[in-house]
Structures are given as C-alpha cells and as structure tokens.
Amino acid sequence: MAFSDNLLKINQLIDQNKLEELNFLINTIITANINCKDKFIDIGIRLAKEEKFDIALLIFKKLNDHFRDDDKIPYNIGLIHAIKSNHKDALKFFNEALRIKPYEPASLINKLATLNELKEFKLSTELFQQHKQLISNFSEAWLNNGVALNNINQFQNAIKSYDIAIKLNHRYQEAYYNKGLALYKNRKLVAALDSFKNALVINENYTEACLSLGNIYFDLKDFEQAINYFKKCIYLKPDYAEAWLNLGNIYHELKDYQRAIFNYKTAKELNPNLNWIDGILLHTKMQICDWQNFSSDLNNIIKKIKAREKTIMPFSLLLLLDCPKIHKLASHIYSRDISDKRISTYKKNITLNKKIKIAYFSSDFHNHATSYLISELIELHDKSKFEVIAFSFGPITHDEMQLRLLKAFARFIDITNLSDNEIYNITDELNIDIAIDLKGYTQNSRPSIFSRRIAPVHINYLGYPGTLGSKNYDYIIADNYLISDKDKKFYTEKIIFLPNSYQPNDRKKNISKKNYTRNDFNLPENKFIYCCFNNCNKITSEIFTSWAKILVQTNDSILWLLRDNQLSEVNLKKYASSLGLDSRRLFFSDPLPLDLHLNRHSLADVFLDTFPYNAHTTASDALWAGLPLITLQGKSFQSRVASSLLKATGLDCLITCSLVDYENLAIKLYNDRSALVEIKNKLRLNINNYPLFNTELYANNLECIYKEIYSNLFNDLNNSLFN
Missing domain, CATH: 3.40.50.2000 (Glycogen Phosphorylase B;)
Known part of the structure; x- marks a missing residue:
C-alpha cells in the first residue's frame, strides 16, 4: 500500500487529535517498510509551523526510534523543544543531529542559540570559534556570537559581531535590536537609540525595540518620548506587563502617583510574578499614605522574601519593616539578581601609593542630603596623607554644594555616561586603595560598579542604612549603637564601629537669618x-x-x-x-x-x-x-x-x-x-x-579607620576595630 493511501487517515487522526491511534498507524506504516520517512518529516515540519507541537513531536520521535541516520529528525525535535523553551532537551537533540552530520550549519547555529538560552555563554563563544569558517556567512551565527560575547562583558567584540550580522543581512531587525541592548548596557545611550530605531524601521511593530527606546528616553529624562514609546508597546501588545510597569515608573517619577498605581496594578494583573512588582506597588502607595491592606500586603511580601522570590527592592523594605534578618535576606536576593557574578579578589599586586587613595562614588554630589552631610568631611581630609577622589554619576548642576565639592576633592570624575568596564579601567589606572559606595541600593545607585574589584577594599557607607547582602562589599561603617552584638550576624559586611555616631555633619550649614513668623x-x-x-x-x-x-x-x-x-x-x-x-x-x-x-x-x-x-x-x-x-x-x-x-x-x-x-x-x-x-x-x-x-574629630576617627584598613593590606596587624 502506498503512503498516499494512508495520508487521508493520518490527516483525519491529526485533525481529531487522536494521538494513540496516530501512534499506532505510524508504527504500522513504518513497520511495513513503506517509503515514508521524508513524507513524515514534511508532515512534522508542517505541524510545527501550525504550532501543533505535541503531534509534531510524536511523529518526529517515532521517526527517531526507527531512523537513526538522518540528522533532520533530531534537528527538528531540537527546534520544537527550543520553541517550547525546553532548552536542555533542545541541546540534547541538536548534539544528536551534529553526531550524525557534524558540520551542518543549521544545527551548529541553533546549538549556539540554545547554549545562550542556557546561559552557557563561554561554551557558545568557543563553539563559534571552533566552527567560524564554516558558519561565517550566516548572519544568525554572528548574532548568537554577539549575544554570548555581550553576556561575558566583551562589549566591543559583541558590537563587531552584530555589525557583521547586519552587513550580511541589512534588514536583520534582531541584530539591530541586540546591538542596541549591548550599547544600552554599556551606557552608550545615543548610539543605542539609533540601533533600536533602525530595528523599528524594519519592523514598526517591534514591541521589544519600543520598550527599550522608552527605557532610554526615561534615563535621558525625556519623559514625553518615553511615554509615547511605552504607550505604543501597549497599543501593539496590550498584555505587555513590562510596558505597563515602565509607564508606571514614569508617572512615579513625575509624582503622578494615581496613574503610577493604576499602571502597576495592571502590570501585576497581567503578570503576578513580575519581578519586584509587589514592593513597587506598596512603595508607591506609601508615597500617598494609602495604607489600605497594608498589613496583608506586607505579610505577603515577607512570605515571598522567605521563599527567595524577587518581590521587593531592599530600600523599599527598610521603610516598612524593622527586622534585620528579613532585610539581609531581601538584600541578598536583590544583590544576586543585579550582580554580573564575576566577584573575585583583587587581581593586581597591591602597590604602595605615596598617599592613600580614597574614592567616593555617588550620584548625589550636588544639593542633596548626602552632600549636606559629607561636604566638610571631604574638606577636612588630611590632603598630605590622602588623595580623595569623587566618582560622580549624577547630574552636573554647578549648584552650591557641587561647586564646594569640586574644590574639596583632589579629582572630580564624571562617570555618568561610562560603562562599568570603562570605570574599572579608570580605577585600575589610578590604583585606588579604598572604594566607597555612598549609594548602596538607594535611588539612582549603581551597585554594578562594585561587582568587579575596582579596589582592594569596598565599603558600604552612609547612603544606605543597612547591609547590602553582597560579597562585593568588605565593610559597612556604623557605630556602637546602630548595630547590636546580637544583630551582627545579619550583615554580610564586616562592621566598622566608629566611636561616636556613624553620621558626619557639616558645621558650615548656614541657617538663614530671615525673620520668619x-x-x-x-x-x-x-x-x-x-x-x-x-x-x-x-x-x-x-x-x-x-x-x-x-x-x-x-x-x-x-x-x-x-x-x-x-x-x-x-x-x-x-x-x-x-x-x-x-x-x-x-x-x-x-x-x-x-x-x-x-x-x-x-x-x-x-x-x-x-x-x-x-x-x-x-x-x-x-x-x-x-x-x-x-x-x-x-x-x-x-x-x-x-x-x-x-x-x-x-x-x-x-x-x-x-x-x-x-x-x-x-x-x-x-x-x-x-x-x-x-x-x-x-x-x-x-x-x-x-x-x-x-x-574634625569625626574626620580624624574615620581616617584612623582608613589607615588601619590600608595597613592591613600589607601586613597582619591586629584587626581590633572590626570585631
């Protein structure tokens, strides 16, 4: 009996979704040695295109049981698993396809993509290099290589890969989009805008590119443009939870809290598992002193923190709860999410500087509470023993505090538009001894800078009142009253106890003589x-x-x-x-x-x-x-x-x-x-x-701390201050 005689019956069973009968019929046909392999492969491919994945898998797996020498069978099984996000299974079958036909470009390229999905980026780049000559004419191969390189922080090489992909295919929207992501990640915002816009020229309904454009305009404080792009996302894809969330963030920034809450609630309804949404929503309600359901909302957040879920950002939790144990856990969850996971010891040989080089990192070197506290401290640092450097990633305002701090610091380095890698290169060249994060997890912070060892010692100081839950930080500055002996265990940092209060102050703070009534x-x-x-x-x-x-x-x-x-x-x-x-x-x-x-x-x-x-x-x-x-x-x-x-x-x-x-x-x-x-x-x-x-007393006490830390870099002095 010819295969065509069974085709009508096969299609009927497919339409009726009668998998057991279909399975039996396929076995019968194959056992009868009818010339059917290629025809079944064609049926499987058609079904996969129609998104009838379960039936397509049944056919391909049945073929795989009988025909072990055709790479197209495991290859298509791998494709279906990849589409269904079963990436471990996809990798298994792509490997099987490559065992049969080791140099098949399609299998190699899809294996690259699957390794990226499994976050095996180093293996992906190695596979690309191993078969580069074979797949160098395929734009998809260069795209996947770019994705892997970007994720192992080889920014420049990633951009080169995307550019080659675009050269091979001028209308490759995914290459433009991923190039934009790489540029955005490395704070090349104008170039990223161009790349995302090129993706939109090719496909005006590219929602992910719209979302990214909205994010960049938000960073640039062009809220009107950001709102337009997020609204376009929602028009194109009404169930796009991230677009609703990001639109809410703009309204929050504009202090239009009612609209922000509406957008956050919509985002949560669309995706209850959206990262941090519970905390964002509750924090925004606190902005308007809306305490309805506060206890139940907070209890739900605590429950999720204990379950290690990404439910609330650490600073928001500090406003709501007095529990060092839960604070530590929330900070740990957040730090693991934002870290690039390259934590390591300081790689360079520690060399003696003529002066101890202290680097303060903040976005608040202007008229801001942090600057109101530290300005006189910076002025009083002993410049004969310390070189005090500002790394600023905040606005250039030329206001009173910024002008004062510009004079107080030995150097004032604007790193606002620099990538973490570029910042690392600067700190490496300057040979910084102690790097101090004045922001922690507060608004406009950049803790990712400290994910890489920019100095032998990293300190969490002043801006964030609690543990950062991260091994990226060696010390936290406190005092004997802030952290009790029984609560030391809830800090991942070693604790530096200043003898009086941890907080510096500025005696030059002027009180107006205006005669208010x-x-x-x-x-x-x-x-x-x-x-x-x-x-x-x-x-x-x-x-x-x-x-x-x-x-x-x-x-x-x-x-x-x-x-x-x-x-x-x-x-x-x-x-x-x-x-x-x-x-x-x-x-x-x-x-x-x-x-x-x-x-x-x-x-x-x-x-x-x-x-x-x-x-x-x-x-x-x-x-x-x-x-x-x-x-x-x-x-x-x-x-x-x-x-x-x-x-x-x-x-x-x-x-x-x-x-x-x-x-x-x-x-x-x-x-x-x-x-x-x-x-x-x-x-x-x-x-x-x-x-x-x-x-003056405060500056002297703090400098004694810095000196001891510096000394401990070179010898085994008693670490008495850090018990």
Whole structure:
C-alpha cells in the first residue's frame, strides 16, 4: 500500500487529535517498510509551523526510534523543544543531529542559540570559534556570537559581531535590536537609540525595540518620548506587563502617583510574578499614605522574601519593616539578581601609593542630603596623607554644594555616561586603595560598579542604612549603637564601629537669618507645634496613629508636616478624621532651600520622628537648628539612626523604646514646658560640646579607620576595630 493511501487517515487522526491511534498507524506504516520517512518529516515540519507541537513531536520521535541516520529528525525535535523553551532537551537533540552530520550549519547555529538560552555563554563563544569558517556567512551565527560575547562583558567584540550580522543581512531587525541592548548596557545611550530605531524601521511593530527606546528616553529624562514609546508597546501588545510597569515608573517619577498605581496594578494583573512588582506597588502607595491592606500586603511580601522570590527592592523594605534578618535576606536576593557574578579578589599586586587613595562614588554630589552631610568631611581630609577622589554619576548642576565639592576633592570624575568596564579601567589606572559606595541600593545607585574589584577594599557607607547582602562589599561603617552584638550576624559586611555616631555633619550649614513668623506658613500663633519634616513615604499608619493619640491628648497642639503631593495630604486628613482627630490640626508646608528650611525649625516645639525608618539627615538638621527630636528606636540600622544622633548630642532622654513611651514623652513635653526649655538649652550647649557636630574629630576617627584598613593590606596587624 502506498503512503498516499494512508495520508487521508493520518490527516483525519491529526485533525481529531487522536494521538494513540496516530501512534499506532505510524508504527504500522513504518513497520511495513513503506517509503515514508521524508513524507513524515514534511508532515512534522508542517505541524510545527501550525504550532501543533505535541503531534509534531510524536511523529518526529517515532521517526527517531526507527531512523537513526538522518540528522533532520533530531534537528527538528531540537527546534520544537527550543520553541517550547525546553532548552536542555533542545541541546540534547541538536548534539544528536551534529553526531550524525557534524558540520551542518543549521544545527551548529541553533546549538549556539540554545547554549545562550542556557546561559552557557563561554561554551557558545568557543563553539563559534571552533566552527567560524564554516558558519561565517550566516548572519544568525554572528548574532548568537554577539549575544554570548555581550553576556561575558566583551562589549566591543559583541558590537563587531552584530555589525557583521547586519552587513550580511541589512534588514536583520534582531541584530539591530541586540546591538542596541549591548550599547544600552554599556551606557552608550545615543548610539543605542539609533540601533533600536533602525530595528523599528524594519519592523514598526517591534514591541521589544519600543520598550527599550522608552527605557532610554526615561534615563535621558525625556519623559514625553518615553511615554509615547511605552504607550505604543501597549497599543501593539496590550498584555505587555513590562510596558505597563515602565509607564508606571514614569508617572512615579513625575509624582503622578494615581496613574503610577493604576499602571502597576495592571502590570501585576497581567503578570503576578513580575519581578519586584509587589514592593513597587506598596512603595508607591506609601508615597500617598494609602495604607489600605497594608498589613496583608506586607505579610505577603515577607512570605515571598522567605521563599527567595524577587518581590521587593531592599530600600523599599527598610521603610516598612524593622527586622534585620528579613532585610539581609531581601538584600541578598536583590544583590544576586543585579550582580554580573564575576566577584573575585583583587587581581593586581597591591602597590604602595605615596598617599592613600580614597574614592567616593555617588550620584548625589550636588544639593542633596548626602552632600549636606559629607561636604566638610571631604574638606577636612588630611590632603598630605590622602588623595580623595569623587566618582560622580549624577547630574552636573554647578549648584552650591557641587561647586564646594569640586574644590574639596583632589579629582572630580564624571562617570555618568561610562560603562562599568570603562570605570574599572579608570580605577585600575589610578590604583585606588579604598572604594566607597555612598549609594548602596538607594535611588539612582549603581551597585554594578562594585561587582568587579575596582579596589582592594569596598565599603558600604552612609547612603544606605543597612547591609547590602553582597560579597562585593568588605565593610559597612556604623557605630556602637546602630548595630547590636546580637544583630551582627545579619550583615554580610564586616562592621566598622566608629566611636561616636556613624553620621558626619557639616558645621558650615548656614541657617538663614530671615525673620520668619508662624503666619508665613499659615500656622496658628498660640498652639504647641509638633512637626515632622521627613518624606511622607516614611509615615506608616502605626506611627501616624501615635501622632493622632498625642494630638488628641494635647488640646492646643497641631502637627506640621512637609508637603509632598496632594493625595498624601488628602489621605492623611481622612485617616486623621477616622481616628477622631480634627483634620484641621494638620498643616503642610512646601520644601524650601536648606538655609530657609533650617530657619523655620525655630517655629516648632518638638520634632516627632518616624518609624521604622527614622529621620537621618532631617534629624541632624533639626538638632543643628536647636529643635528637640523624640525618636522610637528599633532593631534595624535605619530605625536606630536618630537614637545614635541623640546619643552623640547628649540627649538620650529623647530616645524611647515603645510606642507608649514615645507618646507619653511627647505629651509630657507638651505639659511640662520648663522641661522642654531645659532640653532646648541643653541642646544649644551640646551642639558645640558633643561629638555629633565635631567634624574634625569625626574626620580624624574615620581616617584612623582608613589607615588601619590600608595597613592591613600589607601586613597582619591586629584587626581590633572590626570585631
């Protein structure tokens, strides 16, 4: 019986999806030695093109059982497994195809792609080099080689591979797209834009290229263009969760939090497993003081952290939870996700410099809280013993703090548009001794710089109040109060304990002499004023409930807060009313330049701290301005900062250990004005006599740390400071 006599029956069984009967019929046909192999191969290929993969696999596997000498059979099985993302199985069958026909370009090229999918990038590049002459005329081979090279950080060679692929096929949209990814990864943003746009010229519906263009315009702060590209993505592919997420990020940046939340919720509905979406959504709700379902949302996040899921970025968690153990785990999850996994010891021989070379890395060398803290420290560094270098990846503003820091640093190197590899080359040439990350995992950070050994010693300092959960960092700078003995185990870094507070301060911070009155801020004249000038995302329902209790029990008092966005004000007033507090007792004021902001502190009576994320720079600002601050200390770094500052100012009496004590102390100072005056007088004296604002003492203590670290690079001195 000819094969054509069975073809009608085969197609009927395929259409009816009767796999058992089809399996039996195929066995019968093959056993009857009918000349059928090529015809079955054609049927299998047709079915695969029609995305009937299970039936196609059945046919090819049945052929594979009987015909072991035709490479097309395992090759097509490999293709189907690759399409179904079963990459280990795909590799197995591509290898089988190459056993039969070792130099078949199609099998070699698909093996390259499969190795890339399995993240075996080194093996992929080795396979390409081994068969380069054979496959050098195939654009797909060069594309796959480029992908592998890019992933092992051979940026220039990856670009060359993509360019050859494009030369071989001028309309190769995937080559333009992947070239754009390589350029983008290495911060060549303008060139990346051109490459992605070339991909769109070839295929105007290329959603991935649209998404990448939106991302670049977001980085360039061209939000209008970014919004256009993300909206185009969504128009082309309404279920594109990443596009909804990234559109939400723009609205978040623009402080249009309601639209941001809508986009984040849509992204989560489309893909509940989208990385970090739970934390992003909850963090944005905190921006508007929307605490609905807060406890259940946070418990869900904690559950996912324990399951090692990518649910929340570490800094967002610090605002929500006082638990060093969970903080460490969240940081570890995040660090593993962002690291390029090339962690190693310092490769160069450590050579003695005439001066110890200290490199500070930050995006905040301008009018920013970090610069307000460190400016005088940088100025006071002993320039005869230290060469102090700034690596800046933030904006060039030429504002007051940036101009001051430009003078203070020996060198000010703008690395904003440089790749991590280019930065490494600079630090290598300069022979940096100690590299200090002032950002950690805060906004606009670049921890990937520290994924490669840019100096013998890496330090996590000041910007991020907690462990980074990464072996990329050797030390964290703290003090004896911030991290208790029992909590040391929750830090992956060795802990440097400064003798007083970990926080540097600037005694040159100018307080405007403007004669402000309460009327200037629409504040009542004869009321006791509690204030909190922390960002509103630090305000939790728990701490706000305590504030409401305090106000209810102090009739002639008000609460003065910093204005951030209209929705947060509306929500805080609604919440106040729900607690039985007249919302008219809440007052909001706009941010001001630092000197004017410091000045207006004199209009308030007591600063009420937030929890679990304390006031940090805002706390030292209040103390510098002579305003007492009541804090609630917790277990975590970020929830003990204000306590550390108060101890270093001799005001331990303002530290509380429970919400009840916190509330009682605030009420006590309202009722006992003489006690409050006494504390203010003590603060006024202690500013000049206690360590917090003794920047010379601080600089000397920190330099002693740097010197010991440097000495330990060359000998086995007792490591007493780092116990």
